[in-house]
Structure formats: C-alpha cells, structure tokens
Amino acid sequence: MFSGFFFHLRARGLKVGLTEWLALLRALARGHERANLGTFYSLARSLLVKKEAHYDLYDRAFAEWFGGLEDQYQLDEQLLQWLENPTLPRDLTDEEREQLQRMDLETLKEQFRERLRTQRERHDGGSKWIGTGGTSPFGHGGRNPQGIRVGGAGGGRSAVQIASERRFENLRGDRVLDVRQLGAALRRLRRLARDAGPEELDIDETIDKSAKNGGEIELVLRPPRKNRVKLLLLMDVGGSMDPHADTCERLFSAAHKSTHFQAFRHYFFHNCVYDRLYTDISRYQGPRTDEVLKQIDKSWTLVLVGDAWMGPYELGAESGGIAWGMSTSRTPGIEWLKRLAERPKASAWLNPEPRRIWNAPTVAVIRRVFPMFELTLDGLSAAVDHLRGARPTLPEPGLVP
Amino acid sequence: MLPAMAAKTFDGTAGYLASSDLRDAVNVAVDLEKPLLIKGEPGTGKTRLAEAVAEALGAPLLVWNVKSTSKAKDGLYVYDTVARLNDARFNDRDIRDIRQYIKYGPLGRALLSDERVVLLIDEVDKADLEFPNDLLHELDRMSFTVDETGEVVTARRRPIVIITSNNEKELPDAFLRRCVFHFIAFPDEEMMRDIVRVHQPDVEEKLLSSCLVRFYWLRKQPDIKKRPSTSELIDWIAALRRAGVPVERLEGELPFVGLLLKKEADVEALINVKTGKVRSIRQ
Secondary structure, eight states: OHHHHHHHHHHTTOOOOHHHHHHHHHHHHTTTTTTOHHHHHHHHHHHHOOOGGGHHHHHHHHHHHHTTOTTTOOHHHHHHHHHHSOOOOSOOOHHHHHHHHHHOHHHHHHHHHHHHHHHHHSOTTOSSSOOTTSSOSSOSOSOOTTOBOOTTOTTSBOHHHHHHHOTTGGGOTTTOOOHHHHHHHHHTTOOEEEOSSOOEEOHHHHHHHHHHTTTOOOOOEEOOEEEOOEEEEEEEOSGGGGGGHHHHHHHHHHHHHOTTOSEEEEEEEBSBOOSBOBSBGGGTBOOBHHHHHHHOOTTEEEEEEOOOOOOHHHHHSTTHHHHTTSOSSOOOHHHHHHHHHHSSSEEEEEESSOGGGTTSHHHHHHHHHSOEEESSHHHHHHHHHHHHTOOOSSOSOOOOO | OOOSSOSSOOOOBTTBOOOHHHHHHHHHHHHHTOOEEEEESTTSOHHHHHHHHHHHHTOOEEEEEOOTTOOHHHHHEEEOHHHHHHHHHHTOSOTTOGGGGEEEOHHHHHHHOSSOOEEEEETGGGSOTTHHHHHHHHHHHOEEEETTTTEEEEOSSOOEEEEEEOSSSOOOHHHHHHSEEEEEOOOOHHHHHHHHHHHOTTOOHHHHHHHHHHHHHHHHOTTOSSOOOHHHHHHHHHHHHHHTOOTTHHHHEETTGGGTOOSHHHHHHHHHOOOSSOOEEOO
C-alpha cells in the first residue's frame, strides 16, 4: 500500500525520487504524521513535492489513492508492513543507491517499532507522540486555516476532501503563465560572459602583477559578468491568434522587461513570415525581412510564437503572402522560415495551441523547420533548455488525464 | 541515527500566525535537519517566518541577504587579500597570521556558533543559477575548509536553515531534493481576520469585515497587475481607522486606495472596472 502510493505519484507524473521518499519514511518513523491522514497529506507534500506548480498534481493523485480509504487507513500498520518487505523502484541512480545504503532500513524499522510500542503504552495523556489531552506539542485544537483536519477534532473536512478541492489548480505549470513566471523561465536563457568596461577587482591577477612588480601593488580590474544572449522574438498576430492575445502579451512583456539580454528585438508577422516583418501591424510598418536577417548571426537566439495554423497555400504557394497583401515577393512563406532558421545559433517555435492538434498539415511542416514547444510554463522551460543546448531537465510533463 | 524528536517545536508566535501545515513543515525540517525552502506571493511573510522560528525556539537568527552578485563562498568566508597586500606594503600589521584576514560570512558564522542558530538565506533565487548547487555540499555536510589556512570548520550544532525564494528563477533539482518545501498560500479571509487582529487587536468587527470584502474583491480583479498583499491591507485598515472613515463609506468607494494599489496603471484599471459599485476613487 505504501510503496503503492510512491509508484502512484510517479505514474501521475510527479518526479518523486528515492531521496524524498526516504526522507518521508524517516519522518514517519519519527512520528511526524501523528497517525492522521490529514497531517500525512501535508507532511508528504512538504517532503515529496518541491514545486507549487505540482501541488495540484499531488492533490489529484492523493485523492485518487486515498479516496474512500480514510476510515480504515492505518498508516502505522501499513508503513510497518512495507518496512517488513520494502519494494523499491528499479531505476535507481547511483546517488539514490548510496543513500539507500546509508539509510539502513533495519534501523529505521527498529526505531519505528519502538515508537509504536511507546505510543501504545502511553496512550491518552501521554507526552510523546499523539493522543488527546496530552502534553504533546502537536495535539489538536488549533484551527487550520486550510481546513485540514488536525487531530481528532470533529467538524473538519478530511484530507481526501481537501485534496479533492484542488485548491492549487491555478498554480499548475502547464496552465498559468504570468509575466513573472515567464520572465523567470526566460532568464534561464542567459549566458554569462565578461565584456564591456572594467569594473571589478581581479584578485588573482592583482596578486600576480604585484608579485612581479616586486611587491608594489598594481590593481587589475576586469569587466563584470554580463549576459551575452541576444534574443529575436517574432510573434504571429494573425486572426487565429486572437484567443491567445493575452498569453502572447504576457510573454512579450516578460521578455521585454527582462533586462538581462544583451540585445532584444521583436517583430510581428501575420500568419507566416514573408518579405516584411512588422513593428506596427496595424499600419504595416516595419523592416524588410532580409534586412533583419543580415543583422542576425550566431550570437542570436530566435523564438517564434504562433499557432502555425494557416492555409497550406499561405505557407507553400509562391503567392501565399500576396493574397493577404502581406508580401510583394514570390518567395513562399516556408522559404522565409527556412532562411530564418539558418541564421541564429538556435531557434524554437512556441505554439499556444495544445500539442494534440499539431498534426495539422501546416503545423507539421513548420515543425520540420523549427523545434516546436507548447506555450506553457513547462513548454517554455523545455524550449529554453533546447536553446541553451542543455539536456531537458523535465521529462515530458505527465500531466495526463 | 538522529536524536529523539526535537524537544522544542515551532507553533507560531504571538506576532506570527502559522497555518498548521506550515508548522508541520517547519518541525519536520528541524527534526530531519533539512533546509526548509519557502515560497509564496510577496507579502505572505516568508522572511518573517525565520524571525518567528528563531523567536519560538529561542535561537539567534543570522540573515544572509542574497544579491545578484552573491557567490556561495561569500557566505562561508571572504579572504581579504587586498587588506593583506596593503598591510604588507606599509608594514602596518604582522601579516604572517592569515586568520586575521579571514572574514566569516553568515553561513560560516552559523557553522562556527556554539549554540544552534537559525540561518535565513533570503531570496536565494536572486543569485546566479549555480548558487544553490554550490551551497549543496556545505548544507549537506555542515562543514567547510578555509583553503588559505587549511582549517576545517564543522558545525557543533547544525543550524536550522530557512531559505526563501520569490520564484525569479527555477531552482536546480539536486537542490530541491534536499529541501523540505512549503508554499505559503495567500491567507483566506478567516486566516486574514486573525492576522489583522494580531496587528490591530482592537479593530472594530464591522470595519474589518467590510475591509476584507473590499480587499478580496480587489484582489480578484483580473486587470490589476500588482495585487495588494497582507501588509498593504494592514496599512490600509490602520489609515482608515486613524482618519475615522465611517464603515458606510466603504460601500461605495475605496478611500486611500493608494495604500492598496501601488501602480498608477492599477488605479486606472480600477477606475475602469465598470461594476457600478465603485463610483469614485479617492487617492
């Protein structure tokens, strides 16, 4: 039952590692759950879940697993049972294996048995772990603002009910996109390097120089570290993007506000990029695309935002852009996109539409040119990893069903 | 193994109300000797928590305010080479003793302390991305070596480490794995009532209720970018009381709205809210 919960959480997409799980076992062995499912709920959450964006996932998994079991659920017995015959995941990392050895489950089991015995001997009025009217610092009687029942006080709602309320739904990483979070994700793009004017004292160099100088101090200054990333942001403002205007605006203001880029440029396009990019779409003002391309080199990172959803002729036909009055050249949109993709160091396409409709013809074509990511926090995070050339730290978000 | 569960536990203080799951998180972090990572909206009392824990457990508080230029090593110690060079040049002091040029940082002092201290590492996300990872070793082992003197400092009493983050950046997974995590949810109306009473014990019930209604209404407005937080509510109520604003006036308007909304754009957004409820906004 116990390890079942562990596997259940993992199956639901929560990256619970063995380190966290062992920490929970230690906490349980030391009586922190106070034989109460409500306390167990928040205890397990504080040790297993490390991002508020995952709170909702945890709530759902918890409600699924413990739903209907609240009454007969004997945490202590279950845990002891598990310790008798611990099942653990097979895909342990070396670090986890080492921790497992250090943990020593036997000792843990002894400690736990000892606690259970003490607990039974001194029941109510005891001073150690749980019980009503005891001197235990825990006890109940405190009102819990979140309404999780603590101790035996009646009238409260059960842990499962609480979990079912899903109070943290709006903190989910795949839903919320506020400027601040977007800014946080974008900041990870930065790559620090030293250039610009001298400002900091370089201790090592100073010592070297002074030593060579026969002890006469010679101060050496060096420029502070600066972010060297240059970001080119192109956003689709075509009609089909209207429902996403809000999200795009937020992404834009996050990128704009983030002062960490060495250079930041942004242009709009309408459905697809043709021979012009726009600084003001309503007045069709903006530079020629090839002029912009000339200024883009391998020090730039390109991010496009759009639903990649258009008529196939808009992408492939020579007159695709002309039909919309968006272009005077006969170069098809896809050609412009390919030219764009060649210039910068790395590029990514953020799509506000969910992944499941990415098989649409034009989306599929564009995906062959640009790596595509969902315009969600998780997606942006993955895109940033891709742009930095790092291995993704997040697995495919298991935020299914 | 660990000693028996910590004798003293954290239960909030007279000036700091903690929800029960926050109390549990603090206690389990203290007991398992893991750093406690606290996140939450601005104004939910993340920094105040460390003060309250220190007060409740009767331990001194050391604060390390992390800045964008902070390096993990600065928290341990700084070797003042320039001072030493200078002394060498002017023969001011005996420079053979390097120890006088070692200045311990907050983490270094926490580990050197004879008694258990509470160490607050405030706004850890402000520093470089690698900063939390660089701290891992010291936080795990609770010891460090002063390279210049070869001296090894090991904690006599493991400090209680509380780390706050404002979500400016993602924290590395290896770091997160070692922490106990708690997200301070914005207080609900009932909890907020208690919090206000801590600061304004004699506030009139009617005024408090109306203020809370208006406050939560304001927070729900989608056009308001910087939502008012607890401290702003407390200031606002204090101002209303001092000015003797009658409760009835809160029905139709929001006096001293500048105390709640700090951005001009938000005040404008509020004026634009066409509910008919707010007829005039007074600064």
